[in-house]
Amino acid sequence: MTKFEFERPNTITRPELLVDGSDFKFRQMIYDMDHLVHLIQDTRRNISQTLDLSPPEFNALMGIAQLQGQQGVSVGDLARHLHVAGPFATQQANLLKKRNLVAKKHNPSDRRSTLLTLTEEGEEMFRKLAPKLQKLNNRIFANLDEADFHRFCGLLQSIASGWTQTQLSYEAETLE
Amino acid sequence: MTKFEFERPNTITRPELLVDGSDFKFRQMIYDMDHLVHLIQDTRRNISQTLDLSPPEFNALMGIAQLQGQQGVSVGDLARHLHVAGPFATQQANLLKKRNLVAKKHNPSDRRSTLLTLTEEGEEMFRKLAPKLQKLNNRIFANLDEADFHRFCGLLQSIASGWTQTQLSYEAETLE
């Protein structure tokens, strides 16, 4: 009475994504995406540390720098950009305000909303950080040429859009 | 005395990755990678819920299914695969053991190490899950043809390898 090895079923069946009928390369891709996530997080943690910020504070700072235009960015928009819940964005913004890196002001055209902008000090921090960021990013993406870059951007968006459609149809099914 | 808008410095300077001298598309790429991470996490949370598992439990289950061969996978190898600390892998494995989805046995050739395998019940769960997983993955990656798939895998690895080299040189610099 021998016990046979578990034959793990494939996790995808589209023939385009199978190699010799196996999902091995597909699993490796999922694993590599996971790996990349951790590289991103480690890198952000390193940079955050040099600025004496927590990773979520750093993320918020970058988000505000990216999204503030002339007027600033609302807490809700920042939260959506960072993919976090509203109150968490509030909290991080308050921490950055305590550090004088970010200012809050009321939106004159809607007094419910608060607009976030970098202070002079916050801008200065960003400017001082920029050269290090450039050096780091130049190295990290040194293997990517122009064609790779545009291909990768396109593929990312293609996957994301496939995913979003799936989420929608998946949710629809649970209502059946 | 007018205050001018903050001119955010670019975060990368390699000309191959700039479009009209701006890092806009590069920032979008970083954002899209982030977005994808959250799609992965949301999807895993959804699947986990249908199995009445927490996301880390589900990750561990998938990892064990992937890595157990004839003998099983050690706790340490699982931890490295999942990019988590050893004790956390221990904990998740124990939770799965309590649920009778995973069995532990001593490694006959090294009694310090514990080998994890799916139980019959764990295998059965995987087999029942597989068709749903296939359907989901087929949909998510529906936009990817064979060439896209292989390109994407290659680009992922290319970026990861650039990243790893950078981490190494970065760490080396802090010792200067």
Place this chain on the structure above:
DNA sequence: TTGACTTAGCTATTTTTGATAAGTAATTTG
């Protein structure tokens, strides 16, 4: 214009994820 509803954000609390510290047992090496 007032009452019902919605939206934005905040405070307080809780959950979840994951790491660290410290220890035991087994193994390898000088």
Place this chain on the structure above:
DNA sequence: CAAATTACTTATCAAAAATAGCTAAGTCAA
């Protein structure tokens, strides 16, 4: 054999982020 290393575990702790419930402000229809 003693010292160092490895694999894992238990117990503890910290960080990240979500939820619940609240207030203030805005919108809109009767």
